[in-house]
Amino acid sequence: MRSQSTMELPEDFWIPVQLDTNNITLLSPFLVPQDHLGSIGIFYGLAAFMLFVFVVGTSINVLTIACTIQYKKLRSHLNYILVNLAVANLLVSVVGSFTAFYSFCNRYFIFGPLACKIEGFMATLAGMVSLWSLAVVAFERWLVICKPMGSFIFKPDHALACCAFTWIFALIASVPPLVGWSRYIPEGLQCSCGPDWYTTNNKYNNESYVMFLFGFCFAVPLFTILFCYSQLLYTLKIAVKAQADSVSTQKAEREVTMMVVIMVIGFLVCWLPYATFALWIVNNRGQSFDLRFASIPSCFSKASTVYNPFIYVLLNKQFRSSMMKMLGMGGGEDEDSSSSQSVTEVSKVGPA
Template sequence: MIVSNVSLSGCAGVNSALCAEAGEGHQAGVAYPTTLTPTGNLIVAVCLGFIGTFGLTNNLLVLVLFCRFKMLRSPINLLLINISISDLLVCVLGTPFSFAASTQGRWLIGDGGCVWYGFANSLFGIVSLISLAVLSYERYSTMMAPTEADSSNYRKISLGIALSWAYSLFWTLPPLFGWSHYGPEGPGTTCSVNWTSKTANNISYIICLFVFCLIVPFFAIVFCYGKLLCAIRQVSGINTSVSRKREQRVLYMVVIMVICYLLCWLPYGIMALLATFGPPGLVTPEASIIPSVLAKTSTVINPVIYVFMNKQFYRCFQALLRCEAPRPGSSLKSSSKALRGAAAVGPRRTNDFLFMVASLGQPAVTLPQLGASFEPTIDFTKAPSSDNKPVIVSLVAQVDG
C-alpha cells in the first residue's frame, strides 16, 4: 500500500530522547503505544470494522455468484473475480490486524508481523489496481476488435491475471531485499513502506512505486474508457434516444470509476510524497491515518462498481435472492458485444434477431415497435475511414423468451 510512514515524524523538535527510546524499542521488537487518543483509536477501529465486514461480505458474494451461475464464467469476468480475490485477501489478512491494533492502542504482532503486513497489503492493493487497468484495456480492446470475442478463450485473460500478480510482486518484493523497507506507519497501528527516510535508496523506490503503481494504472483506465466512450458517441446518428441513453450510462460509469479511484488512492500518493519530500513533522500521525482508511474502502467500493452495477451480476444476484433462475435478457448477451470494425458483408447469421441494417450519414430509419424489454446491441462492422465510405452498422437484439 502507498501510505505515509510517519509514526515518528511528530518527534522532531519535541523530545529527541523519547524518540530514540521509541526507535530502540522498535528495533528490539517492542510494541509501543499509538500516538492517537483513545477516541481517535475508537473512530479508526469503527471505520476498519465497517470496511472489513462489508468488504468481506461483498467480495464473498461476488465469488458465490460466480460459482453459482455458469453464465457468469466468461473470460472477462475472471478479471472481476481476480479483483474480488485480492480485495478479499486484504479483508482477511490485513484489516483484522489493524483493527485489533486500533482497539488495543498498539501494534500487536511484532516486527516480523509488521513486515509481513506491509508486504501483503501492498501486494494485494497493487494487484487490485493493476487488475482495474487490465480490465479497462480488455474492455476497450474487445469493443474495438474486428471480430466478436471468443467467449471460450481464457488464455488472454489468464495472462492478464498472471501479469497483475507478477507486476505486483516485482514492486513489493524489493523492500524485503534492501530497496527501502517495511515498517510501522501513521500512529503505529498499521505498517507499510517507509516514506520518511531521505536516503537515495528509499526515495528512488518511492518515486518508482508512485509512478508505476499509481499513475500508470490511472492513465490506462482514463485512456481506455475515454476511447470507449468516444466510440459509443459515434453511433448517435443511428438512433438518438438509444445511443444517448447508452452514452450517458457509460459516461456515468466512467466518472464514478475515476472519482472512486482518485478518492481511494490519490490521498495515499499525496501523503507519501509530502512525507518523503516535505520537512520532518509536516504530516502528523493523526493526518496520515486518513489515507490508510480511505484506501481500504476500495475493498468495499470495487465490488459495487465493477460487479453489482454490471447487469449480468445484478440479475444473478436478484435470482440468488429469489432462489430462481436469472431472468434472460439482452444485456446478458450484449455485455460481451462490441463496437467492431470490419467491412459489412451482409446480415450475420446468429442466434440473435436482426432488426435493421442502416448506414451512418443516411436518414434515420424508423425502428419497429419493440417490447419494453428490448435493448439494442450496437455492433460496428466498419470503423470510420479516411475515404468517407459509408459505415454499416447493425442493430441486433436478442429476443427474450
C-alpha cells in the same frame, strides 16, 4: 510532528515525535499504545471503520467469488478480471483491514515486527493487484468495444494472461521492501504497516522506491484508465452521431458515460490520497505533519475493498441478479435479458 531523519532509528519502526530520552523503544509501536499520537476516540473510531470495511468487504467479495463458482453464465472471460479483483480485495480485507481493526482497538501494532512485514507485504501485494486490475478492466473494455486491433477476438487465454499480468506486476512492486529497497514499517497512527515513506535512509533508498511506486503503480495505471475510457467515450460519441434516431444507442452512451465517470472517480478516491501523501513526504522532509491525517490514505485504500465491488460488480446486472438469487431475494430473467441487451448495444458500437 517531525521526522527523525537525523536520529539513528531502529530497524523495524520509525518514531514520529521528538523525544527527550535516548531509549526510543519506550514508544515502540510494537510494545505500547501510541496514545501520544492521538486521542483514544480517534483510535476507536478508526477501529470501527476498519471493522465495517472488514465485514462488508469480506462479505461482498466472498459473494462475488461464490456466485461465479455457482453460476456458469458468470464464468465468461470478460468477468475473469472481476473475479481477480475480488480475490485481491478479499486478501486486503482479511489481512489488512482485520489487522488494522485489531491494532486500532489496542492502539498499537500488537502483532510484532515480523507480522508487520508480512502484513505490509500482503496488503501491498493485494492492493497492487487491485490497482492493476482496474487498469486491465479498462484495457479489456477498450479492446472489446473499440476494436483497435480490428478482427482480434478477446479469448479466455487472453483474460487469464491479463490476470497473471496483474500478479506479476504486483510482485515487482511489493517484493523490493523485503529485500532491502525500502522497508515495511508501521505507518500513520502506527496500527497498520506499509512502505517507509518517512525516512531519508541511504541504506534503504526510500525516496527512489516512492518515486518508482508513483510512476509504475499510479501514473501508468491512471494513464491507461484515462486513455482507454476516453477512447471508449469517443467511440460511443461517433456511434450516437451515426445512429441519431436510435434510442437504445443514446441510452447506452449515457449509461457508459456514467459508468466511466464513476470508475475514474473510484480509482482516484482509492489511490490519489496515498500517492499525494507519499510524494508530499518525500518532497517536504523535516516538515511537520499530523499522523492522524497520515492514516487517512491507508484507510481509503483499504476501503477500496468495499467500493470497488459496488462499482465493478454490483453495477453489472448479471452479477447483481445472480447475487440476489443466491441470497434468496429473487433476481431474475428480466435483469439478465436486460443486461444481455445492454451489452449487445455497447458491443455494436465499435467498428466491425
